[in-house]
Amino acid sequence: MSTERSAAAPLVEVRDLVVEYRTRGLHGGRPVRAVAGVTLEIAAGEVYALVGESGSGKTTLARTLLRLVDVTSGDLAFDGREITRISGEELRRLRRRMQVVYQDPAGSLDPRMAVSELVAEPLRTHERLRGPALRSRVLELLTDVGLAQQHLSRRPHELSGGQAQRVAIARALALRPELVVLDEPTSALDVSVQAQILNLLADLRSAHGLTYLLISHDLGVVRHLADRVGVMYLGRLVEESPAEPLFADPGHPYTEALLRSAIGDAGDGGDDRAATPIGDIPSPLDPPSGCRFHPRCWLREQLEHPAVCASDEPNLVPIDRGDARRAACHFADQLHPSSESRRAS
Ligand SMILES: Nc1ncnc2c1ncn2[C@@H]1O[C@H](COP(=O)(O)OP(=O)(O)OP(=O)(O)O)[C@@H](O)[C@H]1O
Ligand code: SF4
């Protein structure tokens, strides 16, 4: 991975990333491999969405990129510079350029602080703003997220869920980051408020030239915001595609199952934990041999259980569905062109 800035470098580069959690006493001390070799790039200004069932490693990947979780192996780069092993002042400078908005706005805001203090805090700490300059920047940020002067004195418990998420977004934008990780940004909100927050996120992206890494189990949210989508399964990226073609014509049996909702997309929002006709996601402690999806794969069943599915792990390779589409399936070509009729059946 390059260490020098190049004009063509993507904003984010993830190479062969492996992340293991070692929890002493649990699982006989065996590591949980939450991210099992992921390579992806995110261009500046792009909205890249990660989707996949609960436990597939989406949050771990994002938190590792933010350098909040240790890399087990592989490389990360941001804006053309290696960030896997940086520390100290260099890491502090990087953290200002990457921010995160979590699912639960109330839980991510200190309940004792008023909105004015919550939004001022990062500006005071990192930009040493004081007095009128600080007040005017706080007001500017509040206006940006659709709040007004009257909200300044409120504490988190005096805000609606949507208002609290707006404050969390204002805090995330305070230091003018380039990348914002949105981890289930609307799943804790009322349905009526979700669209407003999505529209706000879309507007802020255009106004500030932001890059988003969006994590959501709600495919409607992904469709609304994403330019490209990475589909994760048990720590691996199994499909990557521009958003529209992926929704119109999935390139991996798992993606197709997600879209059909044959698999309950049981993210940590938890509302739509549908029963899964083809079984639960296996434990990352003991991932299946070969293709990790093989015990649940409907396409493999139709192909009468080809042995290669259980013996050889497929690589994420270009598929014959137009530009920039990749899938990790030995039989991706068998999905096309009959997938529409298969979904209809
Ligand atoms: N701090 C931790 N310690 C040990 N194991 C963890 C930890 N965080 C996550 N895991 C495990 O790592 C795997 C991936 O979890 P992760 O939270 O990254 O998935 P996710 O795709 O974000 O899921 P969700 O949709 O539920 O948020 C899971 O098996 C999870 O149990
Ligand atoms: S490699 Fe085999 S088991 Fe895996 S997704 Fe493709 S058809 Fe299904």
Ligand SMILES: [Mg+2]
């Ligand atoms: Mg998560």
